[in-house]
Amino acid sequence: MLRQYTREFRFNARLAAPVILGMLGHTFVAFADNIMVGQLGTAELAAVSLGNSFVFIAMSIGIGFSTAITPLVAEADGAADKGAGKNALKHGLVLCTLLGLVLFGLIILAKPLMLYMDQPEEVVQLAIPYLDIVAFSLIPLIMFQAFKQFSEGLSQTKYPMFATILANVVNIVLNYLLIFGALGFPRLGVVGAAIGTLVARIIMLVFLWLLLKNRKKFHDYVTGFNFRNLEASYLKKIMSLGFPSALQMLFEVAIFTAATWISGVLGKNPQAANQIALNLSSMTFMFGMGLGVAAMIRVGNQKGLNNFIELRRIAQSIFFMTFLLEIVFATLFLIGRYWFPTLYLDEHDLINQADNLEVIGIAAQLLLVSAFFQISDGLQVVILGALKGLQDVKIPTIITFIAYWVIGFPLSFYLGLYTDLESVGIWIGLLSGLTASAIMLYIRFNYMTNRLITN
Template structure:
């Protein structure tokens, strides 16, 4: 959980520090990150294919299979990171076609260049992280993300505000901090893994360009649907950013605050999703499907319990939390900042309501990935988010309807639909596997 939260803390620090500059700067980071989030979802989603393969090989004590899975996964993550960087650069002109506030677009352009480049070390890091998680070595990626956050905070403070003789660079300074922290994060994790007995043989002497077509195909068959699952969910939240931009810079800045806070709690559920993926993958390798089901339901219940606590906290503090992101003592931006806080507080009520369904859907997805069942869940996520959730966000999110709150009502319906449908899928699959195993006995 802490490892997953590390990625979001980088964004949290960027948002809090940039928010002190004004609502236009915060909206610019939101717009730039909307492109980054889509690319990240594809990269992180694809890398999750590595974890169940490593977990299964680890429980079978099959080193050769595990190293092959890691090597091919790392190669594909590297290629994907380069492709996504180029695609974001090519997609930049879309900002001018999206009817976003002009001052926001101008600020977002230079920020996007640097953060797009940081995707390369981030997605390669994800390859190492997912491998490490598959071996149940989850604390080392956590150490790496903690270090990255320390570096990011220090560099943000120095470069955004121009401290210790450095020039005041604003949101470009935040982008430089993000890039540097992600490079250090990757190098640090590799250094740890190559010095640990359990992982050393995997991460050294890698013949990266000696490839096996069948293993590449296997990882692509797992990774591509997993990437699309995360893409469909992240894309609907990104669509919420763009829909908010149609309402103006203040609704867009408010949406960014609510989205950033919701991302924090989502990453806790993502941590449990990885746990579900690893433990289900272990039990799949052992072919103990009764224990697999028991473990999965234990993780589902833990996730729902934590989500309930987060929901209560959002409801209690929905008026206070947005104030962290803006400077209400800034006289020149006081009216804008007050409006941002007011809208964000309303959105956090919607976020509180969907905490349970958001947590459930991502943890169940992790369990299904552990079973290496990815194609039907991909279809489920597309239906839930884009055929059910997005039309509601689009129609209720218009200024003459419910505005920003209407956008988030669509997110609520989409997440709840996904949670219900994915649970039905997991329940059906595990009961069938148990029945087949009993018949074989």
């Protein structure tokens, strides 16, 4: 019985692994920034957290929107329709570029909100110049996402991984030079981290395009675009898939962002602890994201072949694989919850020792809660990927809204600010929202695939 699912594990892993490494690369940019900036103090770490909270909301919209390209390319690939695949990339690239520009402008307009969010003043003053630069980096990042989702739609997941690895090397080197003023470079602190992120993302975009352009299989796809000849019907098709997908990711990222802001109301140390736990949880979440992309690709291929019985079996093999993997992560968080935060802060730093020890203690409590939501968080994003492969996006968008903003956020807000649980209460709300999302999305997937098989 289990063999029909486990025999797919090797192919699922081979397809998902480069995506996971690429996703981890995005998170590792923030991880490197947090570790290096954390050496400057808890206020600087909290400032990066506050600045990134705005960027992550916008980034979630851009990345979520770009995922519309993958199932269209995967379906075209399954049907051996090269023209439709190139059309998906061309129209998706135009929309992603425009969206990146719009999101950059919205963040700049929203920046004054920091002054009215009851955040520590020193944190806000450090966060504003950081945000200006990182917001601009969204434009090349979302353009990169268009090429990345296209490549993944053709089941070629390694090239975006190579680009992301290069970007991380560039980011770490520039962080070292510009945050601390090494080798004669100016000491720019958090602004140096922002510059490193911007330069790394520009290089990432250019490198991926060059990789694809110089591969015979992809050359005709990524060159010779006629941007004057855009089809309104195709733009509408991508938007009809992209905006619900963007909202799905927005609803989840926004509740974690809200957790950052609520933590800021509690003080800079709870906010810094929240950032540590969030950054660690984000890294394990990328494994679920990668498997979700694998589910999207494989389900999209089977949809192109109209083989719905096989579609269901393959999707469930990825769900089962995710479940087993997330149990491993939950165990790691339980065992290492006191050690992981020490990667970010020096518990032996005599000047900041009291603050650092408090942050480490709070972060350990949050990682305890995070251990429990590893399973539901991983499953919900993989099931969502399978539903995107079916091009079913509207009902899942409503489901994610209910899970995170009708169930999760009210609990986070009340337990965090009006009970003694404080930071732990915020994360109990997150756990509730993620669990509700996983359950309701699976019910939707079960209904959709049973209906397709019956018909």
